[in-house]
Amino acid sequence: MSFVIAIDGPAASGKGTLARRLAQHYGLAFLDTGSLYRAVGVSVIAAGGDPADERAALAAARALDMSRIDERAIRTREAGEAASLVAVMAPVRAAILQFQRDFAARPPGGQRGAVLDGRDIGTVVCPDADVKIFVTASPEVRAHRRWLELKNSGADVSEAQVLEDTRERDRRDAERATSPMRPAPDAHLLDTTDLSIEAAFGEAVRIIDKSTS
DSSP: EEEEEEOOOOTTTSHHHHHHHHHHHTOOOEHHHHHHHHHHHHHHHHTOOTTOOOOHHHHHTTOOGGGOTTTTTTGGGHHHHHHHHHTTTTHHHHHHHHHHHHHHSGGGGGGSEEEEESSSSIIIIITTTTTEEEEEEEHHHHHHHHHHHHHHHTOOHHHHHHHHHHHHHHHHHHOSSSSSSOOTTTTTTOOOOTOOHHHHHHHHHHHHHOOOO
């Protein structure tokens, strides 16, 4: 049986950085499931389509090839907004769901397990995960983190606009009919508002080690 750690939480909560470090620490495979939805959105835009068009988004999801994902392209503000739009579509989520479950059950490279981060890993994708952590932070702190990332990448956007985008994404993620973002009943809550990445990582390791001891 594969050992699975589910890391969920809203945008810019720090879950991606945390999940990647945990995978390295425990020698597990890592999957950023949000990148899959970002890639779908970017694919639709690149083809001249509208990410809000469910038919176009579903076609992109079915044709998704992880080896062709452009990491730089999917980290833009536009990609994030597109991901939030396609992620509320039930057919798109269904198309990507099996890929995520297969990754968790049979991690690549012969790894003994996997760390997956997203919005519904602990509730839908891997409800039987060995450890579940829901990472959160205040909207203001998350928006500031995201704004710094965008600024460093050369994007011309105000912090106020990023905060507005953050709140809108939170609303869409929480209110979508299919797989809404919420902590699993058995998830450990980790608030990173006042934590450095080192402190958050240390707390996550403590949670995991205690849960598996």
